[in-house]
Amino acid sequence: MKAIFFDIDGTIYHPEIGISQNTIDEIHRVQKLGHKCFIASGRPTGFISKEVKSIGFDGFVLANGAHIVTEGKTIDSLTLPYEETKKLIEYVESQGYEYILLTTDRCYLKKESPHMYEFYAWCNIDMDSLCNDYDLDEVLKKTIKLEIRYNKKEDSVGLIERLGAFFYEKHDDSLNIEVSNIDTSKGHGIETMLKYYGLDVDDSYCFGDGANDLEMFKTVGHPIAMKNAIPMIYHHASIICEDVLHDGVAKELKRLF
Secondary structure, eight states, X not given: OOEEEEOSBTTTBBTTTBSOHHHHHHHHHHHHTTOEEEEEOSSOGGGSOHHHHTTOOSEEEEGGGTEEEETTXXXXXXXXXXXXXXXXXXXXXXXXXXXXXXXXXXXXXXXXOHHHHHHHHHTTOOGGGEEOSOOHHXXXXXXXXXXXXXXXXXXXXXXXXXXXXXXXXXXXTTTEEEEEETTOOXXXXXXXXXXHHTOOGGGEEEEEOSGGGHHHHHHSSEEEEETTSOHHHHTTOSEEEOOGGGTHHHHHHHHHO
16 A cells, blocks of 8 residues: 655646646556545645545645644644734734634634735635634634735845744745644645555655655655656656646556556
8 A cells, every 4th residue: 555645736636727637547547446546735724625635645744744634534633822822923913914724624814814815816725615704812822823914025025034943934925824834734744644554655655846845855755856846856756747837647557556
């Protein structure tokens, strides 16, 4: 039995085409051969679309490894440090930035967040998971990840100065910073999943394209980069497959299995 981990955005999903039927069919075929197929994403549970859920993956490494689910249950989760997160949110609110708090089951976003509502509608998430009526302090105690939408590129400088206690990924194109626990990564989540199933590293494969896939690529036995991946990922890949718009995942699954 092999374990295969798939990033979502830019790997199996593209906003122009969604997830191709060829990719879905190949994932199902590989599962029928007895292999396990998992999502490994920076997205939390609430950001996993119904389209992705309906495929029938064997498990999920979510929020960059902070939440790990298989066989219908959580096998590991890690919350953000409460005091540091509270101070960060106080700063974010003082600057008038939009932000979303992500837990193992819900996404908490204020009503007065027009840019984020528009952005997430475009990102193919389950909008039913968004909650805008909540107790901030209670949610902070169970937050596993958060995202901040600043107003202009130069705002990121002040934000980054306050992220010493966290791992972060900055996206200036969308004026967004993803903030995760400094002690977790997709690689950590994959190690936990492999241990749960009693699999060796050499029995693991992954497909990815972005910066938050780096630790995943360093962890699995067979890292596969999409042709549309960033250069950093190329350097850690054992295989480079076709890009997401040309069924790269489907073609490589067919070749490998």
